[in-house]
Amino acid sequence: MGKSISVAGLSAWYGDQQTLQSIDIELKANTATAVIGPSGCGKSTFVRCLNRMHETVPGARMEGRVRLEEEDLYRMHPVDVRRIVGMVFQKPNPFPTLSVFDNIALALRLSGVRRRSELAERVERSLRMAALWDEVKDRLRQPATELSGGQQQRLCIARALAVEPEVLLMDEPASALDPISTLRIEELIRDLKSRYTIVIVTHNMQQATRVADRTAFFLNGELIEFGDTSQVFEHPRDRRTEDYVCGRFG
Amino acid sequence: MSVKSPETAVVFSTGKDRSVGLPRRRRLSSYFGWGLAWACAGLVVSALLDLLVTVVMKGVTSFRWDMLTTVTHGIAGGLQNAILGTLWIVGIAIVMAAPVGILGGVYLSEFARSGWARTVRFWTEVLSGVPSIVVGYFIYLLLVLGLGWGFSALAAGIALLIIMLPYIVSSTESTLRQVPWSLREGAWALGLTRFQAVSRVVWRPAAGGIATGVLTSIAVALGETAPLLYTAGWSAYNPDWHLTHSQVGYLTYVVWTYIEQPYPEAHALAYSAAFLLLVVILCIHILVRMLVRRWGGGAKSHL
Incomplete structure (x- = not known):
C-alpha cells in the first residue's frame, strides 16, 4: 500500500545555484501526482530529493524536511530510503550483460531472497504488474538490452516494483518512447496507483491529464500551483499556470 | 567573370x-x-x-622441443627451469597485482573525492615512470637483505607487482569512468550501496577493459629483466615452489646473460628464450585486441 509524502521547506542547490525554493507540498497516498513545468524549473530535482538521489551528484545539497507518513526520510540511511521510494528514469537503463530475469532478481537477491522458487515467483509478479510478462516470458534468459525501448522501460518499472516500494517516482518515463509504448506506460500508471503513491514528472500536458489525479506546477524552482488535475488545467488560480497550460510559454 | x-x-x-x-x-x-x-x-x-x-x-x-622438458646445464641444456620460474614469479605477481590494482582502480573511479583521486593518480603515474632497475634495487634492499628473504620468488613477484600495478589501476579506472552514469543511478535507485552497484552492475560493461589492463600488465611483466636481477637470483633447477630463501631461474635472465657467452649453445638458448617470450607476448596482445574488439573497449556498445 502506498504512503503519503509531506514536504516542508524543501530547498535544493547544485553548487551555488539554487534549483528549489522552499517547497511545501502534501502528496496523498495512492494518488498519481503529475509534476509539470518548463525545462529547468526544478521538477526533476524535486523528485530526486524524494528518494535522496539528489545528493549523489557532487556539489549538490538540500535543506528542509521530507516525511513518508511519520518517518523523516533524511534521518534514514539513503540506501533504505531508496528501497521504500523507487524510481524510474527518463532513459531506460536496464543493466547491460544481465538477462531480463537477472535485471529484476539482482536487487531481490541482495535483499536476502535466496530460494529459487520465491525468486522466480517474485520476478514473474513484478513483470505481470509492469504488463511485460506475456511479451518476455519465453525470453527471460536473454540480455535485457535486446528488448525494445518500450519493453526496456517497462522492465525498469518491473525492476523498481520488485523490491516492493511504497512510492514510485517517474522522471519523464515516456519521453524517450514511441506513442504506442507511451500509451502502455500510461495505462500502467493508472493501474499501479491503486497500490502505490506515484509522482510523475512530465513535459507532456495531455499525459498529465490522462494519468494524474493531482498536478503540481513548478516555475523557476517554486511551486506555483498544486491541486486536482482538472482544476489546474481548466480553472488555474495563478496567471502563470494559465499561461503555461495554454501553451503561451515553455 | x-x-x-x-x-x-x-x-x-x-x-x-x-x-x-x-x-x-x-x-x-x-x-x-x-x-x-x-x-x-x-x-x-x-x-x-x-x-x-x-x-x-x-x-x-635453435629451438628444440626438448628444451621445454629439460633444465639448463651450464651453458647448454633446456629451458624448463626458466619457463617454470617465469610462470611462478609472474603468477605470484598477478595474484597480488590483479586484486590490488582492480580494487584501487574501483576506488579511484567510484569512491575517491576528486582532489584525493587526483593525488593518487599522480603518484600512480610517477610509479609507472620509475626505472624498473630502481624498483629491483629497492626490493633488494627492503626484502632480499632487509627482511632476509634472500633471492626468492616472492621478492621477485613483489618487484613485478610494483611494475604491474599502474597498468591495472589506470585501465580499470578509465574503463569504469566510461560506464554511463545512468547505470549507477539505476542501481542506487534500487537501494544498492555504492560498492554493490560497482560489484554487481557497473563492472560488467567495463570487464573487457579491466581484463585488457591485466593482460597487458602480464605481457609487460613477462618481458621484464631489470627488477628480477636483484631479486630472483638464478637457478638451473626447476623451482621448488618455496616463496622465500630459494633462487629461481627465469627466461629473460637466459636472454640477458647467455647472449654474451662466446658459445653457440649459449646463443641457441638465449634466442630460444627470446623467441618463446616473443610468441607468448604476441599471443597476449592478439587476445587483448580480440577483447577490445568484442567489448568495444568499454561501455559504448551497450547503451
Whole structure:
C-alpha cells in the first residue's frame, strides 16, 4: 500500500545555484501526482530529493524536511530510503550483460531472497504488474538490452516494483518512447496507483491529464500551483499556470 | 567573370610546368618533408622488423622441443627451469597485482573525492615512470637483505607487482569512468550501496577493459629483466615452489646473460628464450585486441 509524502521547506542547490525554493507540498497516498513545468524549473530535482538521489551528484545539497507518513526520510540511511521510494528514469537503463530475469532478481537477491522458487515467483509478479510478462516470458534468459525501448522501460518499472516500494517516482518515463509504448506506460500508471503513491514528472500536458489525479506546477524552482488535475488545467488560480497550460510559454 | 574563367583555368592547369621561384621551392620542401617522414617511419619499422626477423629466424632454428622438458646445464641444456620460474614469479605477481590494482582502480573511479583521486593518480603515474632497475634495487634492499628473504620468488613477484600495478589501476579506472552514469543511478535507485552497484552492475560493461589492463600488465611483466636481477637470483633447477630463501631461474635472465657467452649453445638458448617470450607476448596482445574488439573497449556498445 502506498504512503503519503509531506514536504516542508524543501530547498535544493547544485553548487551555488539554487534549483528549489522552499517547497511545501502534501502528496496523498495512492494518488498519481503529475509534476509539470518548463525545462529547468526544478521538477526533476524535486523528485530526486524524494528518494535522496539528489545528493549523489557532487556539489549538490538540500535543506528542509521530507516525511513518508511519520518517518523523516533524511534521518534514514539513503540506501533504505531508496528501497521504500523507487524510481524510474527518463532513459531506460536496464543493466547491460544481465538477462531480463537477472535485471529484476539482482536487487531481490541482495535483499536476502535466496530460494529459487520465491525468486522466480517474485520476478514473474513484478513483470505481470509492469504488463511485460506475456511479451518476455519465453525470453527471460536473454540480455535485457535486446528488448525494445518500450519493453526496456517497462522492465525498469518491473525492476523498481520488485523490491516492493511504497512510492514510485517517474522522471519523464515516456519521453524517450514511441506513442504506442507511451500509451502502455500510461495505462500502467493508472493501474499501479491503486497500490502505490506515484509522482510523475512530465513535459507532456495531455499525459498529465490522462494519468494524474493531482498536478503540481513548478516555475523557476517554486511551486506555483498544486491541486486536482482538472482544476489546474481548466480553472488555474495563478496567471502563470494559465499561461503555461495554454501553451503561451515553455 | 564567367567569360574569363576558361582562360584562367587553362593557366592553372598548366601552371605546374610554367611556375618558377617560390612555388617550386615550396613543392621541393614538401617533397623533402614527406621524404623525411617516410624515412623516419621506415627507420622505426625496419629496426623493429630486423629485430623480429633476427629473433624469429635464430629462435626457430635453435629451438628444440626438448628444451621445454629439460633444465639448463651450464651453458647448454633446456629451458624448463626458466619457463617454470617465469610462470611462478609472474603468477605470484598477478595474484597480488590483479586484486590490488582492480580494487584501487574501483576506488579511484567510484569512491575517491576528486582532489584525493587526483593525488593518487599522480603518484600512480610517477610509479609507472620509475626505472624498473630502481624498483629491483629497492626490493633488494627492503626484502632480499632487509627482511632476509634472500633471492626468492616472492621478492621477485613483489618487484613485478610494483611494475604491474599502474597498468591495472589506470585501465580499470578509465574503463569504469566510461560506464554511463545512468547505470549507477539505476542501481542506487534500487537501494544498492555504492560498492554493490560497482560489484554487481557497473563492472560488467567495463570487464573487457579491466581484463585488457591485466593482460597487458602480464605481457609487460613477462618481458621484464631489470627488477628480477636483484631479486630472483638464478637457478638451473626447476623451482621448488618455496616463496622465500630459494633462487629461481627465469627466461629473460637466459636472454640477458647467455647472449654474451662466446658459445653457440649459449646463443641457441638465449634466442630460444627470446623467441618463446616473443610468441607468448604476441599471443597476449592478439587476445587483448580480440577483447577490445568484442567489448568495444568499454561501455559504448551497450547503451
